[in-house]
Amino acid sequence: MTNPSGLSYRDAGVDIDAGDALVDRIKPLARKTLRPEVIGGIGGFGALFELTGKYREPVLISGTDGVGTKLKLAFQMNKHDTIGQDLVAMSVNDILVQGAEPLFFLDYFACGRLDVDVAEQVVAGIAKGCELAGCALIGGETAEMPGMYPPGEYDLAGFAVGAAEKSRLITGERIKPGDAVLGLASSGPHSNGYSLIRKIVEVSGADLAGAFHGRSLGETLLEPTRIYVKPLLALMQETEVKGLAHITGGGLLENIPRILAEGLTAVLDARAWHMPPVFQWLMEQGQVELREMHRTFNCGIGMVVIVDAADADAAARFLTDRGETVHRLGRIERRSEGQAQTVVV
Secondary structure, X not given: OEOOOOEEOHHHXXXXXXXXXXXXXXXXXXXXXXXXXXXXXXXXXXXXXXXXOOOOOEEEEEEEEEOOOHHHHHHHHOOOOOHHHHHHHHXXXXXXXXXXXXXXXXXXXXXXXXXXXXHHHHHHHHHHHHHHHOOEEEEEEEEEOOOOOOOOOEEEEEEEEEEEEHHHOOOOOOOOOOOEEEEEEOOXXXXXXXXXXXHHHHHHOOOOOOEEOOEEHHHHHOOOOOOOHHHHHHHHHHOOOOEEEEOOOOHHHHHXXXXXXXXXXXXXXXXXXXXXXXXXXXXXXXXXXXXXHHHHOOOOEEEEEEEOHHHHHHHHHHHHHOOOOEEEEEEEEEOOOOOOOXXXX
């Protein structure tokens, strides 16, 4: 049976009283995210979303992801109110890079025994992420599976669906030598590299509760992933965005090549942006080489935007006016034989 929050629990073995309590708490959170295209609200066996006449040739674009071992830090700090935003961000930022407007989102929350207070905090973060992305939280699943997870731990997965006009899909095929590479600042490590981060914390003996640039180290590491949807969708209406790269696992060196033709390379100037303190700390405490930092972490750049050089200044101003910190990272060049497709010089 699926409850009015869209979270299915009775068939998953969740305690009915706990499940009902969770439903009552999260229904208002989900309602705040609804869009006019949602049919019948939430609570059916499946969630309904109507594709309206906004698109002439709509292409649906979907993405699914999790939060990885960043969850371990949330467990360790008993802080669960931001991890849901991470979950939403990982999927909506991914589909955004192909030009998609995120339409709706579904989540999966699995645990050994349901803690209603913790689950409510997680869903509150998911709802906030959906609001930031402009998409509706229209369903999900809460599964209680005794013996599968240690006490106090849970797992998360998310699924986003968006739409784009077929003629306006962003494929990277129009990127050419001379184009400008802009970088939008990240809010921190986002949701990647946390196995290494946790190892560095362990080996260094750092105290997660210790002060770090005006807050605790743990809070800094749990800073939620930035969601770039609204400013970039607005930019797409103003100028041609030739390519977008969400900087996740693989960092700058492995994500930018995903949108480049074989004969092109992105040449980035290391002096174009300042690596934030949290990355400097990770590099020093973990004795991580700079190239490995660029291959593992976003190093302060969460999204890369490629535009014509003539549009770069206007695009940077447009995004800055909408709250983004924009760096002119470099340019696209013809690729020499044996040259990597992204280099930081």
